[in-house]
Amino acid sequence: MAIRRRMPGTEIRVWARREESIEKVRVLGLADEASTDAAAIAKGAGLIVLCMPVGAMPEIAHRIVPVVNPSVVITDVGSVKQPVVEKLGAIFSGRAQFIGSHPMAGSEQAGIEAAREDLFDRAVTILTPEESSDKETVAALAKFWEGMGCRVAVATPRVHDEAVALISHLPHLAAAALVQAALRENPAALEWRGNGFLDTTRVALGPAEMWAGILSENREAVKKAIHAMIENLVEVTKLLDAEETGAIEDYLAEARLVRDRLKQK
Amino acid sequence: MAIRRRMPGTEIRVWARREESIEKVRVLGLADEASTDAAAIAKGAGLIVLCMPVGAMPEIAHRIVPVVNPSVVITDVGSVKQPVVEKLGAIFSGRAQFIGSHPMAGSEQAGIEAAREDLFDRAVTILTPEESSDKETVAALAKFWEGMGCRVAVATPRVHDEAVALISHLPHLAAAALVQAALRENPAALEWRGNGFLDTTRVALGPAEMWAGILSENREAVKKAIHAMIENLVEVTKLLDAEETGAIEDYLAEARLVRDRLKQK
Numbered sequence: 001m002a003i004r005r006r007m008p009g010t011e012i013r014v015w016a017r018r019e020e021s022i023e024k025v026r027v028l029g030l031a032d033e034a035s036t037d038a039a040a041i042a043k044g045a046g047l048i049v050l051c052m053p054v055g056a057m058p059e060i061a062h063r064i065v066p067v068v069n070p071s072v073v074i075t076d077v078g079s080v081k082q083p084v085v086e087k088l089g090a091i092f093s094g095r096a097q098f099i100g101s102h103p104m105a106g107s108e109q110a111g112i113e114a115a116r117e118d119l120f121d122r123a124v125t126i127l128t129p130e131e132s133s134d135k136e137t138v139a140a141l142a143k144f145w146e147g148m149g150c151r152v153a154v155a156t157p158r159v160h161d162e163a164v165a166l167i168s169h170l171p172h173l174a175a176a177a178l179v180q181a182a183l184r185e186n187p188a189a190l191e192w193r194g195n196g197f198l199d200t201t202r203v204a205l206g207p208a209e210m211w212a213g214i215l216s217e218n219r220e221a222v223k224k225a226i227h228a229m230i231e232n233l234v235e236v237t238k239l240l241d242a243e244e245t246g247a248i249e250d251y252l253a254e255a256r257l258v259r260d261r262l263k264q265k
Numbered sequence: 266m267a268i269r270r271r272m273p274g275t276e277i278r279v280w281a282r283r284e285e286s287i288e289k290v291r292v293l294g295l296a297d298e299a300s301t302d303a304a305a306i307a308k309g310a311g312l313i314v315l316c317m318p319v320g321a322m323p324e325i326a327h328r329i330v331p332v333v334n335p336s337v338v339i340t341d342v343g344s345v346k347q348p349v350v351e352k353l354g355a356i357f358s359g360r361a362q363f364i365g366s367h368p369m370a371g372s373e374q375a376g377i378e379a380a381r382e383d384l385f386d387r388a389v390t391i392l393t394p395e396e397s398s399d400k401e402t403v404a405a406l407a408k409f410w411e412g413m414g415c416r417v418a419v420a421t422p423r424v425h426d427e428a429v430a431l432i433s434h435l436p437h438l439a440a441a442a443l444v445q446a447a448l449r450e451n452p453a454a455l456e457w458r459g460n461g462f463l464d465t466t467r468v469a470l471g472p473a474e475m476w477a478g479i480l481s482e483n484r485e486a487v488k489k490a491i492h493a494m495i496e497n498l499v500e501v502t503k504l505l506d507a508e509e510t511g512a513i514e515d516y517l518a519e520a521r522l523v524r525d526r527l528k529q530k
Binding site: 104105106107108123124126153162163164166167168170171172173174175176177178179180181182183184185186188189190191192193194195196197198199200201202203204205206207208209211212213215216219222223224225226227228229230231232233234236237240241243245246248249250251252253254255256258259260262263 | 369370371372373388389391418427428429431432433435436437438439440441442443444445446447448449450451453454455456457458459460461462463464465466467468469470471472473474476477478480481484487488489490491492493494495496497498499501502505506508510511513514515516517518519520521523524525527528
């Protein structure tokens with residue numbers, strides 16, 4: 001939908017795993033062509049964007065590699081980049097130009113019904129080229145995402161994975177852990193939740209299979225982020241024990257100030 | 266605003282600490298009378314609702330106790346109930362009918378500018394009477410909150426405080442800790458945050474002084490809730506170490522299911 005709106009005239013072809021998804025794409029008129037046959041859809045494409053759980057990418061890459069050529073640009077939208085770049089880089093090496101992307105856009109919703117043409121507006125998209133990546137291809141891919149309305153950043157896969165562990169993977173886990181903590185300690189309390197609880201735990205509505213894959217693929221960085229979270233919680237516990245209400249206020253006030261600067265998308 | 270809309274004809278008097286807040290109330294036409302003199306505002310009232318940080322309540326209670334009488338109903342909207350009920354119950358004992366309330370409504374915003382006439386619509390309000398509380402007064406107070414659009418629940422102050430530690434105080438602290446963890450480990454990562462991070466940390470925009478007071482006043486229950494959160498995070502760390510992706514998926518799926526049932530306000 002964003003390509004249609006922002007890059008009129010582009011030929012759009014969609015692959016999906018299930019026939020019923022293809023049917024929805026057709027009914028909604030979202031593509032010039034749609035099929036469950038990945039190779040048929042990929043054949044002749046100039047840019048291929050892999051949108052699927054990171055664990056499913058290698059299989060699809062193997063299916064399309066016979067129909068691509070070294071001038072084709074291939075990217076993905078996965079939340080973890082080191083394993084994706086490693087695996088897909090190897091599969092497409094010498095066969096196509098693969099460069100990882102991660103648009104920081106989306107919601108807890110899934111499926112074509114949740115599609116929005118303004119989803120990418122002003123979102124940050126992080127590109128994770130390797131040292132061997134062709135510079136012109138990186139520039140062309142950056143131009144594509146900017147054309148979609150994104151602000152583009154470039155980082156190594158490792159720097160990306162460590163950053164998103166803190167700003168995306170840990171928040172997801174914290175949201176799930178807040179629900180689980182209440183469920184286990186005092187399930188009746190959930191009946192009294194206000195909007196604050198609903199906001200804080202909204203991301204926990206995201207697909208569990210996809211998120212379990214993301215957390216597992218980014219294991220080391222996620223563990224480091226969890227450790228930082230626990231350290232923070234222990235610090236506040238100590239302040240509570242010491243009745244240091246002023247220090248707790250400083251802690252909250254600093255978080256408030258930093259969060260306030262991030263207010264606008 | 267909610268009283269105006271739902272209980273037309275009610276005489277509304279507003280007290281605020283600062284003269285500039287009183288001026289705003291007057292300009293916005295939100296009250297029949299407004300003043301920084303608590304006793305003058307309280308005198309002759311049938312129902313008094315204390316809306317201020319919990320730590321500031323005893324002082325105001327002392328100021329209004331000379332002008333009330335045993336038929337006056339007094340309540341508050343504080344987030345912690347044991348210390349409030351204890352302190353205010355003692356101050357008003359034999360002088361007025363005090364019963365604690367906690368409407369689970371509000372947002373991260375503060376001040377009269379953030380007022381909304383539909384704030385209480387369908388929110389849960391928890392009443393925390395003591396054993397000695399007059400049953401008819403409890404019923405009358407419940408009727409008031411129902412008239413404001415709330416669903417009313419009744420609990421002991423202790424049960425209330427333990428529940429809100431899990432569904433309100435811990436989520437607030439987790440939101441602040443997520444911001445602090447990123448700030449300390451990798452501040453540049455914050456530039457890349459998407460909407461998920463913004464939602465999960467929105468409550469951290471709440472006033473730091475008020476929240477430091479809430480966490481401190483509810484120290485024991487908050488510490489128990491933090492402990493439950495840490496246990497959950499440690500559990501997931503162990504699953505990551507054991508490469509139990511299926512168990513992580515089950516953990517997230519259960520949280521998702523429970524959160525999904527809470528979707529509607």
